[in-house]
Amino acid sequence: MGISDDQIRNLNFYQEGNLFDADEKLVLEMADAITATPARVAPELRQRLQARFSTPQLVELSAAIAWENYRARSNRVFGFGSEGFYKEEKDPERKGSSAAD
Numbered sequence: 001m002g003i004s005d006d007q008i009r010n011l012n013f014y015q016e017g018n019l020f021d022a023d024e025k026l027v028l029e030m031a032d033a034i035t036a037t038p039a040r041v042a043p044e045l046r047q048r049l050q051a052r053f054s055t056p057q058l059v060e061l062s063a064a065i066a067w068e069n070y071r072a073r074s075n076r077v078f079g080f081g082s083e084g085f086y087k088e089e090k091d092p093e094r095k096g097s098s099a100a101d
Helices: 005-009 022-035 043-052 055-078
Strands: none
Touching: 022 043, 022 055, 043 055
16 A cells, blocks of 8 residues: 555656556546646536545545645745655665665
8 A cells, every 4th residue: 555656756647657546646636736826626627526536535635635735835935845754665676776776
């Protein structure tokens, strides 16, 4: 469970390829729409979300996305950067070297 290094590296390209399943792509599309300035949740997107997720699920997803957007924007005010919690896993195919090397 969780998100893979490949998914993190390709997050900006979530709509392309098969790294993300249909639900993940839909939620990421929702996140893009909610976090745009101004927010731009089109009726067609809203309909697709409502067809797939319950109202309580959409409330929870929206709240989580909005909270992370709030935190990210607040961090910019104070110039806070990454705390370095994400560490890319070693690639066994590359004999212990980081995939970022």
